[in-house]
Amino acid sequence: MQxxxxxxxxxxxxxxxxxxxxxxEIRLHLAGCRTCRNEADGFAETWRKLGSxxxxxxxxxxxxxxxxxxxxxxxxxxxxxxxxxxxxxxAASFTRHSHHHLMRAASACxxxxxxxxxxxxxxxxxxxxxxxxxxxxxxxxxxxxxxLRDLREMITxxxxxxxxxxxxxxxxxxxxxxxxxxxxxxxxxLDTLMHDPNVNVRLATIDALERFASQDVVxxxxxxxxxxxxxxxxxxxxxxxxxxxxxxxxxxxLRRLSQxxxxxxxxxxxxxxxxxxxx
Amino acid sequence: xxxxxxKNAIVTDEALMRAVRGGDVARLGVLFERxxxxxxxxxxxxxxxxxxxxxxxxxxxxxxxxxxxxFRDEGRFETWIFRIARNAxxxxxxxxxxxxxxxxxxxxxxxPAIAMDERLTRETEVACLERxxxxxxxxxxxxxxxxxxxxxxxxxxxxxxxVEPGTVKVRIHRAVNELREIFLRLAxxxxxxxxxxxxxxxxx
Numbered sequence: 001m002q003x004x005x006x007x008x009x010x011x012x013x014x015x016x017x018x019x020x021x022x023x024x025e026i027r028l029h030l031a032g033c034r035t036c037r038n039e040a041d042g043f044a045e046t047w048r049k050l051g052s053x054x055x056x057x058x059x060x061x062x063x064x065x066x067x068x069x070x071x072x073x074x075x076x077x078x079x080x081x082x083x084x085x086x087x088x089x090x091a092a093s094f095t096r097h098s099h100h101h102l103m104r105a106a107s108a109c110x111x112x113x114x115x116x117x118x119x120x121x122x123x124x125x126x127x128x129x130x131x132x133x134x135x136x137x138x139x140x141x142x143x144x145x146x147x148l149r150d151l152r153e154m155i156t157x158x159x160x161x162x163x164x165x166x167x168x169x170x171x172x173x174x175x176x177x178x179x180x181x182x183x184x185x186x187x188x189x190l191d192t193l194m195h196d197p198n199v200n201v202r203l204a205t206i207d208a209l210e211r212f213a214s215q216d217v218v219x220x221x222x223x224x225x226x227x228x229x230x231x232x233x234x235x236x237x238x239x240x241x242x243x244x245x246x247x248x249x250x251x252x253x254l255r256r257l258s259q260x261x262x263x264x265x266x267x268x269x270x271x272x273x274x275x276x277x278x279x
Numbered sequence: 280x281x282x283x284x285x286k287n288a289i290v291t292d293e294a295l296m297r298a299v300r301g302g303d304v305a306r307l308g309v310l311f312e313r314x315x316x317x318x319x320x321x322x323x324x325x326x327x328x329x330x331x332x333x334x335x336x337x338x339x340x341x342x343x344x345x346x347x348x349x350f351r352d353e354g355r356f357e358t359w360i361f362r363i364a365r366n367a368x369x370x371x372x373x374x375x376x377x378x379x380x381x382x383x384x385x386x387x388x389x390x391p392a393i394a395m396d397e398r399l400t401r402e403t404e405v406a407c408l409e410r411x412x413x414x415x416x417x418x419x420x421x422x423x424x425x426x427x428x429x430x431x432x433x434x435x436x437x438x439x440x441x442v443e444p445g446t447v448k449v450r451i452h453r454a455v456n457e458l459r460e461i462f463l464r465l466a467x468x469x470x471x472x473x474x475x476x477x478x479x480x481x482x483x
Contacts, residue, residue, distance in 0.1 A: 008448035011426055011455075012433070043452070046459040050427050052405045053412070056329055058319040058336070066337055067311050074304055074344060154345040161348060 001029045006036050010043050073151050152178045153185055160188050165198040172204045176211070186212050190221040199231045206237045213245040223250045226257070232264040239267070239274045251278055292356035300347045310356070311340060317429060318364050324424045325368050327413045338367045358438050365421075365439070372417075404466075411462040419454035426451050 006029050012018045013026050030037045156178060159171025172192065175185055189212075193205045212218045226238045235257070242250040257263050257271035292313065298306040315336055323332035342363050350359055412420055425431045425439070426447075433451075437444040 004449075007452045008445070011448070011451050015430075017432075042459055043455055046408075046455050046462065047427065049405070049408050049462075050412075050423065050458075053409050055320055055428070056323040056332070058316060058323075058329075058333055060315065063315055063319075063333055063336060064308075064311065067308070067340055070337075070341060070344070071304055071307055150341050150345070154341065157345065158348070 001025055003029075003033065003036050006030070006033075007039060007043075010040055011047065013040075014044055014047050070151060074155065149179060153182060156181075156185055157188055160192055165201055168192065168196065168198065168201045169204055172201060172208050175208050183217075186215065186218060190218065190225075193221065193225050194228060199233055202229070202231070202234045203237055206234070206241050210241065210244070213241075213247075219245070219247050219249065223247065223253055226250070226253050232267045235264070235267045236270045239270045243274050243277045246278065248278055251275065254278070293352075293354075296343075296347070296350050296356050296359075297352065299343070300350050304344060307340065307344065310343070310360075314357075314360055315340075318360070320428060321361070321364060321424055322368055324412070324428060325417065325421060326371065331371060335364070335367050335371055339364050342367065355435075355438070358435060361425075361439055407465055408458075408462050411458055411465055414461050414465075415454065415458050419450070419457060422447070422451050422454045423458065 006026055009018065009022070009026055013023060016023075018026070030040055152174060156171050156174040159167050159174060162168055162171070172189065175181060175189060178185060186209075189205050189209055193202055193209065196202050196205070206222070209218055209222065222238055222241055226235060226242075229235045229238065239254065239257075241247075242254065254271045254274045258268050258275060260268070263271075290309070292310060295306045295310050299310070318336045318339055319329075319332050322335045323329050326332055326335070339360065343360060346363070350356070412423065415423070422436065425436050426433075431439075433444045433447045437447045440447070
């Protein structure tokens, strides 16, 4: 057996993880090789001492409580998210009815987290001093707020990946509940606008993107989307979006649409109107 | 039945995770019971900060929910969740702008940065080794933690790190040798001390 092979086998040898035959082979090598024996002694001593370092003990109860809040919030949010209305009620659903239910769901999440934080504040922590509690509680509240934001993002992104169009609609709607959403959420919305097969989902996404209209990536993405859309409804909604956010970079696209005889007549007319508004 | 109860003892981790992936998120509680201690142990030893380790464990379970759709049927849950934990730890280091490699090879371990001052007291041998472990480069420390404390087989570590099992064996050997060198140099230089009130070590 090569010395290098023996060195590589030492952890298993010391942990008794080798077969009897393999262990015997190593013992034989060590008996005849002083260099490896010294190496093995040093290794074994360090390996053994490492076992003296105690395992850390987590505050399982506190961690369990925090995870419960996360799971409760997640389940509550999924259960509370409304089913989407039919096409004609879609816009209203997302701006009023859905908002109402989703706000309740989000509020429930927040209450769970804040309640736990207050609970920690009111009940003395075992072993903690009076002086340290407010600071710890503040840190916990900050951490829980972060977890809530993560939770909302997670729900949004998860729902937007669902096969069911109604769940994707819920996801798009959820994006409105996220305070300072990450670029991941914005990118997911743009991707939905570009590729979602369902017209209602794409329409809802345009509404959801409105709050991010100051971002260059959103403005560029929506201009690109106008050309790619095949649904006149979505094209018209995008033209309205351009006008609403005063996106002058879209003028070239709108002019092309307004002059292309292959484009739906209603879209051509709306594009011409958009040009007038931006002109 | 509590979502954290042990009535799911005969259910495999993978089956539980598939249930979570399918929408039964309450099953995450059982996975939490099985894994929060090993994850905390790993993260506390890697960060040297138990408060951060608790937050990171929480972060790991949030990520499990967030990325549950990415769990593959043929994958081992332990490998998957520890991969998430490694990523969470890497993000933590980035956020703190702390270099992953705490100490370069060949650095002077008896440097003034870790020299004794009047507030320092002599550590025990175990605490000294613990200090040496935290001074070891993160990738090497990780190998020792996984192999020695998590009891992971070389094959599992190899799958987690994306290398060959033979490579893992050699790297563990080198990591332990380097740890021993650091330990001996700390002991010889008598700099194996901690500040009693302000230093985060020892953590256990």
